[in-house]
Amino acid sequence: MAEPLLELRNLTTVFPMRRGAVNAVSGVNLRVQPGEILGIVGESGCGKSSVLLSILRLIRQPGHIAAGNIFFKGRDLRRLPQKKMRAIRGNEISMIFQDPLSTLNPVFPVGEQIREAMRLHGIANASPLPWPLAGRRSHEKQRVLDVMAEVGIPAPEARYRAYPHEFSGGMQQRALIAIALVCEPTLLLADEPTTALDVTIQAQIMEVMRRVNREHGAGIILVTHNLGLAAEFCDNIAVMYAGRIVERGPAQQVVDNPQHPYTRGLLACLPQISRQRSRIDPIPGEVPDLAGLPPGCAFIPRCSLARDACNSVDLRLRSLQANQYARCILYEDGVRYTVEEFS
Amino acid sequence: MRAIKILERILYAIPIILGVAVVVFVFVRLTPGDPVDIMMGQGGAISSGEIEQLRAEFHLDEPITNQLWYFLRDAARGDLGYSYILKQPVTVIIADRLPATIELAAGALFLALLIAFPIGIISAVRQNSILDRLSMSFAFLGISMPGFWLGIVLILIFAVALRWLPVQGRLDPQITLQQITGFYVVDSIITANGPALWSSIRHLLLPSITLGAAVAAIVARVLRSSMLEVLRSDYVQLARAKGASESLVVVKHALRNALIPTVTVVGLQVGVLLGGNMIIETVFGWPGLGRLVVDAIFNRDFPLIQGAVMVYALTYILANLVVDVLYTYLNPRIAL
Numbered sequence: 001m002a003e004p005l006l007e008l009r010n011l012t013t014v015f016p017m018r019r020g021a022v023n024a025v026s027g028v029n030l031r032v033q034p035g036e037i038l039g040i041v042g043e044s045g046c047g048k049s050s051v052l053l054s055i056l057r058l059i060r061q062p063g064h065i066a067a068g069n070i071f072f073k074g075r076d077l078r079r080l081p082q083k084k085m086r087a088i089r090g091n092e093i094s095m096i097f098q099d100p101l102s103t104l105n106p107v108f109p110v111g112e113q114i115r116e117a118m119r120l121h122g123i124a125n126a127s128p129l130p131w132p133l134a135g136r137r138s139h140e141k142q143r144v145l146d147v148m149a150e151v152g153i154p155a156p157e158a159r160y161r162a163y164p165h166e167f168s169g170g171m172q173q174r175a176l177i178a179i180a181l182v183c184e185p186t187l188l189l190a191d192e193p194t195t196a197l198d199v200t201i202q203a204q205i206m207e208v209m210r211r212v213n214r215e216h217g218a219g220i221i222l223v224t225h226n227l228g229l230a231a232e233f234c235d236n237i238a239v240m241y242a243g244r245i246v247e248r249g250p251a252q253q254v255v256d257n258p259q260h261p262y263t264r265g266l267l268a269c270l271p272q273i274s275r276q277r278s279r280i281d282p283i284p285g286e287v288p289d290l291a292g293l294p295p296g297c298a299f300i301p302r303c304s305l306a307r308d309a310c311n312s313v314d315l316r317l318r319s320l321q322a323n324q325y326a327r328c329i330l331y332e333d334g335v336r337y338t339v340e341e342f343s
Numbered sequence: 344m345r346a347i348k349i350l351e352r353i354l355y356a357i358p359i360i361l362g363v364a365v366v367v368f369v370f371v372r373l374t375p376g377d378p379v380d381i382m383m384g385q386g387g388a389i390s391s392g393e394i395e396q397l398r399a400e401f402h403l404d405e406p407i408t409n410q411l412w413y414f415l416r417d418a419a420r421g422d423l424g425y426s427y428i429l430k431q432p433v434t435v436i437i438a439d440r441l442p443a444t445i446e447l448a449a450g451a452l453f454l455a456l457l458i459a460f461p462i463g464i465i466s467a468v469r470q471n472s473i474l475d476r477l478s479m480s481f482a483f484l485g486i487s488m489p490g491f492w493l494g495i496v497l498i499l500i501f502a503v504a505l506r507w508l509p510v511q512g513r514l515d516p517q518i519t520l521q522q523i524t525g526f527y528v529v530d531s532i533i534t535a536n537g538p539a540l541w542s543s544i545r546h547l548l549l550p551s552i553t554l555g556a557a558v559a560a561i562v563a564r565v566l567r568s569s570m571l572e573v574l575r576s577d578y579v580q581l582a583r584a585k586g587a588s589e590s591l592v593v594v595k596h597a598l599r600n601a602l603i604p605t606v607t608v609v610g611l612q613v614g615v616l617l618g619g620n621m622i623i624e625t626v627f628g629w630p631g632l633g634r635l636v637v638d639a640i641f642n643r644d645f646p647l648i649q650g651a652v653m654v655y656a657l658t659y660i661l662a663n664l665v666v667d668v669l670y671t672y673l674n675p676r677i678a679l
């Protein structure tokens with residue numbers, strides 16, 4: 001197999017809090033191949049955003065990456081000096097943040113904010129003509145306008161000087177995507193890029209992302225709590241619960257044949273199209289506090305299949321069928337399944 | 344567009360100024376003490392006929408409503424009346440004293456911002472560091488210390504003990520300066536008068552520090568807390584995710600937003616700097632409006648009190664207008 005674009009090994013991210021250490025990400029192993037779309041699915045607070053922010057090393061103090069490796073194109077980002085890390089951020093790896101309104105800087109025009117991403121990485125110098133002929137500024141601006149058009153912002157010329165509050169939610173989200181795309185990254189981290197939007201705009205945004213994936217060959221990690229969206233859009237899906245990956249596999253396979261009780265619960269939450277008034281059944285119970293989780297399966301309080309053994313075992317992701325893995329006592333007999341390992 | 348809005352705001356200020364005028368007029372006359380008695384006390388033996396003559400001259404024998412009407416009518420023409428004591432037009436007296444007060448306020452503001460900005464920013468970026476704790480303790484001191492006390496301490500140290508800086512006044516007596524604007528620093532520069540510039544800056548230093556200390560403390564605290572809030576925001580995180588260096592994140596993305604609440608506070612402090620310097624002007628023998636007003640109050644010099652308070656109100660309104668205009672430049676979400 002080709003060298004993966006991104007490989008997380010045993011990634012562990014901790015927020016030391018007064019009430020105890022919050023293990024937002026514990027021992028996550030993941031791989032993204034070039035051009036692959038990987039979905040990370042899970043309820044609120046399970047650590048999805050923390051995985052993405054860890055990749056960029058933007059976990060806020062006092063939070064930090066406590067263990068693991070982040071291999072990007074073969075280099076471990078965890079060991080990279082700050083300066084090299086900055087050269088990667090927004091350039092080779094860029095991120096679309098969760099909440100578009102609070103993520104755009106309110107005091108700068110949107111066009112300038114897109115342009116800044118380019119400037120920080122000296123992309124402007126990519127003009128085919130030497131500076132006095134091409135006019136560096138106009139070339140730079142043209143690229144911004146092109147990207148704005150590409151992500152579906154109508155009349156980019158007129159909107160270049162507009163401020164974030166003058167944009168609708170959908171347009172703000174597109175502007176964020178434009179910022180992420182302007183340097184043509186090879187890995188795009190998309191944190192719930194459509195959650196705040198209504199369904200038609202959601203479809204348009206996903207279309208933009210798909211085009212970026214197809215035309216630029218960018219690998220994408222799509223974070224969402226919507227398993228249906230992930231199934232439709234992604235090649236592979238990783239289901240997260242309480243900072244851990246509990247199931248992973250090819251998207252269709254995971255949705256058609258979910259193995260982990262939590263994944264099954266998530267699927268049951270999807271609105272049934274057949275029913276006239278679709279009712280969403282949430283999984284009963286609440287996401288546990290990630291500070292001071294007891295050993296054993298974190299899903300016990302909400303799992304109908306829970307048994308005593310779930311408490312004690314150091315559960316691992318076990319290989320089930322063709323590339324599908326789950327972390328659950330049901331698959332711990334160790335006979336049919338091998339312990340999952342990387343390379 | 345903006346010019347029209349600014350004009351609109353100036354028009355809105357007129358009823359406010361009118362209200363201030365009436366309130367001041369009434370309150371000045373409610374305070375006990377008769378101006379003629381006080382004038383008389385200074386003049387020695389005066390006959391009762393002369394007293395009546397004085398009363399008539401200043402319309403003090405007429406009903407208060409009439410007096411108010413004369414005052415407003417004259418003020419509208421730019422005539423604030425005659426000072427009872429100084430026997431000069433109030434406008435002339437104020438024009439003579441106001442530049443000193445403004446120059447002191449400007450010096451204090453300049454020094455305050457010069458100190459507050461680096462402290463506020465660095466304290467936020469290095470939250471809970473020794474530097475942060477130390478400067479916030481100083482800020483607390485700066486707010487709670489009485490101004491005159493700080494002034495006296497500074498005089499004792501830098502003027503009396505070390506003899507580095509002058510004790511009183513605006514300029515060395517042996518230096519001559521041609522007055523154009525009344526701002527000594529400006530006038531020395533216009534007339535290319537090096538010694539006067541040096542001397543006036545040296546005279547400004549201690550009173551500016553004294554007056555500006557509390558302002559510096561307040562601004563540093565506000566800037567620090569707004570920087571802390573802004574540094575937690577998502578857009579700062581986005582700037583980092585774009586590949587911006589930490590210094591660019593702080594100076595461009597964070598500070599630019601943190602300025603918005605800070606400017607409001609600075610604007611309020613301008614009023615304090617202009618109006619709250621009576622004691623400091625007295626301590627440093629600074630010939631400004633503040634001292635003049637104190638004297639006028641003791642002497643029941645009604646026209647002078649009224650005029651000075653009107654000028655305070657005007658400058659305060661003007662300062663607020665400047666802040667509001669600045670605000671629209673800083674915050675694109677707000678229209679004037």
Ligand SMILES: Nc1ncnc2c1ncn2[C@@H]1O[C@H](COP(=O)(O)OP(=O)(O)OP(=O)(O)O)[C@@H](O)[C@H]1O
Nearest residue numbers: 015022024043044045046047048049050051060290
């Ligand atoms: N800056 C932070 N400080 C303290 N705790 C944090 C911080 N960021 C995340 N956490 C904690 O880490 C855990 C995972 O949070 P994270 O934001 O990664 O979840 P998420 O899956 O993205 O949730 P959501 O769907 O709500 O965005 C949560 O328990 C959260 O409280």
Ligand code: SF4
Nearest residue numbers: 297300303310328329
């Ligand atoms: S390990 Fe036990 S509690 Fe956890 S999901 Fe499996 S059956 Fe349920």
Ligand SMILES: [Mg+2]
Nearest residue numbers: 048049098191
């Ligand atoms: Mg999140």
